[in-house]
Structures are given as C-alpha cells and as structure tokens.
Amino acid sequence: MNASAIDRPRRRALATIALALLVLSLYRGISMVASVPLLALANNYDMIRVQACIDAYPVRAPGIAPWAGSGDAPIERYRFRHDVGAPCFLSSEVLFAGLARPLFEAESLRSVDGSFSIRWLGAVKFAVFFSLAAGFTAAWWRRGQPAAAAANAALTALVLTDPAVTLYLNGFYAEYSTVLFGYTSIAGAALLISAPRTPGVASLALLALAVAAFVSSKIQHAGLGLLLAAALALPAIAGLKTGVRVALALAVGGAIGLAIQAVNLAKSDNEVMRLANLTNTVLTSLLPLSDDPYRTAHNIGLPRHCGAHAGVNWYLPPISENAANHPCPEVARVSYVRLLGLAFSEPRTVARFVGGSLAHLRPWIPSEYRGKPHLGVVQGRHWAPLPADWFSWSRTLDRLPQWLVDLLVLSPAAVVAALLASRRLRRPALAGVLVALALLPPAVIVAVTFGNGFEDSAKQMHLVFTTVLSFWALLALAGLGRAAATGGGDRVAGS
Numbered sequence: 001m002n003a004s005a006i007d008r009p010r011r012r013a014l015a016t017i018a019l020a021l022l023v024l025s026l027y028r029g030i031s032m033v034a035s036v037p038l039l040a041l042a043n044n045y046d047m048i049r050v051q052a053c054i055d056a057y058p059v060r061a062p063g064i065a066p067w068a069g070s071g072d073a074p075i076e077r078y079r080f081r082h083d084v085g086a087p088c089f090l091s092s093e094v095l096f097a098g099l100a101r102p103l104f105e106a107e108s109l110r111s112v113d114g115s116f117s118i119r120w121l122g123a124v125k126f127a128v129f130f131s132l133a134a135g136f137t138a139a140w141w142r143r144g145q146p147a148a149a150a151a152n153a154a155l156t157a158l159v160l161t162d163p164a165v166t167l168y169l170n171g172f173y174a175e176y177s178t179v180l181f182g183y184t185s186i187a188g189a190a191l192l193i194s195a196p197r198t199p200g201v202a203s204l205a206l207l208a209l210a211v212a213a214f215v216s217s218k219i220q221h222a223g224l225g226l227l228l229a230a231a232l233a234l235p236a237i238a239g240l241k242t243g244v245r246v247a248l249a250l251a252v253g254g255a256i257g258l259a260i261q262a263v264n265l266a267k268s269d270n271e272v273m274r275l276a277n278l279t280n281t282v283l284t285s286l287l288p289l290s291d292d293p294y295r296t297a298h299n300i301g302l303p304r305h306c307g308a309h310a311g312v313n314w315y316l317p318p319i320s321e322n323a324a325n326h327p328c329p330e331v332a333r334v335s336y337v338r339l340l341g342l343a344f345s346e347p348r349t350v351a352r353f354v355g356g357s358l359a360h361l362r363p364w365i366p367s368e369y370r371g372k373p374h375l376g377v378v379q380g381r382h383w384a385p386l387p388a389d390w391f392s393w394s395r396t397l398d399r400l401p402q403w404l405v406d407l408l409v410l411s412p413a414a415v416v417a418a419l420l421a422s423r424r425l426r427r428p429a430l431a432g433v434l435v436a437l438a439l440l441p442p443a444v445i446v447a448v449t450f451g452n453g454f455e456d457s458a459k460q461m462h463l464v465f466t467t468v469l470s471f472w473a474l475l476a477l478a479g480l481g482r483a484a485a486t487g488g489g490d491r492v493a494g495s
Helices: 003-033 046-052 095-109 119-142 146-160 176-194 199-216 225-239 244-266 270-287 293-299 303-311 329-333 334-347 347-360 391-401 402-410 414-419 426-450 462-488
Strands: 054-058 077-080 115-119
Touching: 003 119, 003 146, 003 347, 046 054, 046 095, 046 225, 054 095, 054 146, 054 244, 054 391, 077 095, 095 115, 095 119, 095 176, 095 329, 115 119, 115 199, 115 329, 119 176, 146 176, 146 414, 146 462, 176 199, 176 244, 176 426, 199 244, 225 244, 225 414, 225 426, 244 270, 270 303, 270 329, 270 334, 270 426, 293 303, 329 414, 334 347, 334 426, 347 402, 347 426, 391 462, 402 414, 402 426, 414 426
Parallel strands: none
Antiparallel strands: 054 077, 077 115
C-alpha cells in the first residue's frame, strides 16, 4: 500500500475533526450573541469611547446620565442621542460599531421608542471572526496542510470562543477587536510564511492592515505590532526562513497602528484619561511598593511631596468627588521613559511592581476585582457571574495556585527558546506563531502595568490568557501531530 493510500484515512479524520470543531465554534458564538437573558460584560465606563463615535447610549431610567457606567449588569437596549458630547476614541472597535450602525438604525426606525438591541453589534463581530476562522481553516486545507487546518479549528473552538472572549461581543469594549485582529495578524502571517510562493503585494497589504487594526484596538497595545514583526523574524536565528517580506509587512502595520495611537494620545480630550491612568500607575500602584516613596517620586520627575500620597486612588475620595482635589496633579506630566528608567535606578521597586501584576491577572472574566463583585455579566441581575452551565477556562484558571499561573504565563518564552535551540521546531510558520504567542504575554503585562497600574488590570490584560492558552494548546497539538506522524511512519503536513 502506498503512502498516499495510508494518508487518506488520516486526512478524512482530520477533515471530520476540523469541521466538527468549526461547528462547535459557531454554536458557542451564536449561543452567546443570542443568549436570554443577555450575557455580556457590564459597562465600567470604558465603552463610552466607542459609543461616542456613533452616538449610541443605553436606555436608562430617568435621572441617570447616558454616559454613566452600569457595572452591575449589561444593558441590551440602546438609542441614538446627540446631546452627550463624549469624546470619540479612534480604535479598531469603531469599525464594528460603524458596520453595525445601519442595523441599529433599521431597528430604531421600527421600534416604538426608537431603541435598538446591542446584539446586532455582537452578530457583526462574530460573523467577521467566524468567517476569518473558517477561511483560514479552508486555506490550510487547500494547501494540503490538514494538520494546520485542524489545529486552527481547534484553537477557534477551545480558546477563541471561550465565554471569556465572547462576553465582549455584545458590547463596545475594545477587547474583542484585540483578540480578533491579533488572531488575524498571527494566523495571516503563518499562512503567508507557509505559502509555496512568495506572497504578493495585496496579501502583504492585508496583513499590514490587520496588524494596524490589532495595535489600534487599545492604547496599551501600541507597540505590539513591532513586537510581532520581531517575533516572526526570530526563528531565523535557528536557520528557519520565516520570510523577510512578511516581517516587513508586520512592521509596517505596527508602525501605522503606533501612529494612530500617537494621534489618540495627543488629543486634548484624553488629558483626563492620562491623569487617571498615571494616578493609578504611580500613586495607587507603584509608590506603595517603594522603600522610599519620596525618593521614587523624585526619580520619576515628581515633587518629593507626592511621595506622601502613595496609595491615593483616582476612584476614591478626595479625587472621585472632584478632580480639582488631586493632591499631586503633576503626575499627569510623568514621562513613561522616566518610569521605565526606574529599572536601572530602582530595580527592586520595578521588580515588585511588574512581579505584583501577575497576582492581578485573574479572573479572565473580570466579574470580580480583589475578591469583590466587579462587573456583572447577566442582564437584570446585580453583579452576577457567568452562569454555571456555561463552561469557561476562566474558572479552571481561578482554581490554580498562583505559582502555577506564573509558570503558565512566563515559561512559554523559555520553552520555545529551548525548542529552537534544539532544532525541534523545523517548520517556520509554527515556530513563528509559537514565538509570537510566547512573547506577547510579558509584553502586555509590562505595557498594562506601566500604563494603568493594578487598577482594572485583569480586564486590561485580557489578551494574556488568550495567548497563553493558545500557546499551550498549539504546542500540545503539534506534539500530537508529531507523534501521529512518527507512529504512522509518515509525515503530517503542518503549519
């Protein structure tokens, strides 16, 4: 019996598995969008930066400001209004809001009170995501790489449609755009690297746009596009040809996204946001960890008296009552370069600061914060967590001891370095993807910690567990594929 005859049963099995996993992904996504009651992450005010771009605000009881947060539970019904004047923050999430707007408008014209359902936005976002996931799976299959097709479908079903991700569908948070465009960037780069021919200009341009959208999803991700470019190029050290043109497209997209975020930061509308973020970073989180808060304040360019206000919180009195009560307004002018420079002048302080962020990674579904109810996810129920009949890896992660979470998050970089050094990773696309998934978590942790401190950091670092779980799942699948190929006496094509 020839090799192709032996391989046919395996191909049929992989085709069945990939199709079943895509169907499972479709079911999980549609179930979340159509859930009754509505399941979504409640609004902690962050959504307003996208809402303001299309003037869509929740239907609230009389006397409640349209811009007010609703952290206890998500709200389904929205309406258009033009009397709010909130600042619009340009991000890739605005693309989906714009796509959903005609659907919002159509329903508002039919409804008695002019309102519409937020579910239209969830449907648009998931339709785009699933089309991409199915498209990548089909593309690898047509290439004669069934193992890569099945692996892509598995990651889609096991990680990318977990409720910790899909709870962001029915809302204006930027986290879903981050996951969608991050996935598109990495999968797209892998597809081009494994192509039998040199990728064309159109394909590279689409990849650059995907990276630009990934970077522009959240301000904390401003530098991640350039990191992706470096990550996809790193396997070249081990002699693997990952493609100069692909790395260049990633770098171009990363630079475009970085420029967009620079424009966002330069807007005067964002001065309050900058003051809030630096208050949380410096006063609330960093200075309390210093052996000498007065010295640390001086080292980052603040008046020494600001050291006396270590622990002050933007969301608590006296600042929450009136921003004019801020005891150290000079913090808004602190340079992030000076903050990063503490790694040389006060390495112990920085080690405590960044190391302490690992304890704030959980929960992946941020329905709790520091052991207290934080953001409800069930419409009509105050601070309700995800119902028990919905499976999520978030609950599994919550049960793990902290040292094991630290290991899961920090060890991928060492694991992939060892695999490259031992020449066990011979496929350039797989190597590039694993390097990217290994390097993203620590980069996100550092960026979020220096950008916002420990406040609301579990939600801000949402991408960490998405990439960590994807890394370990893909590594396990690659190991299974290698074992199957060895056991069968032939090689299964992969990414």
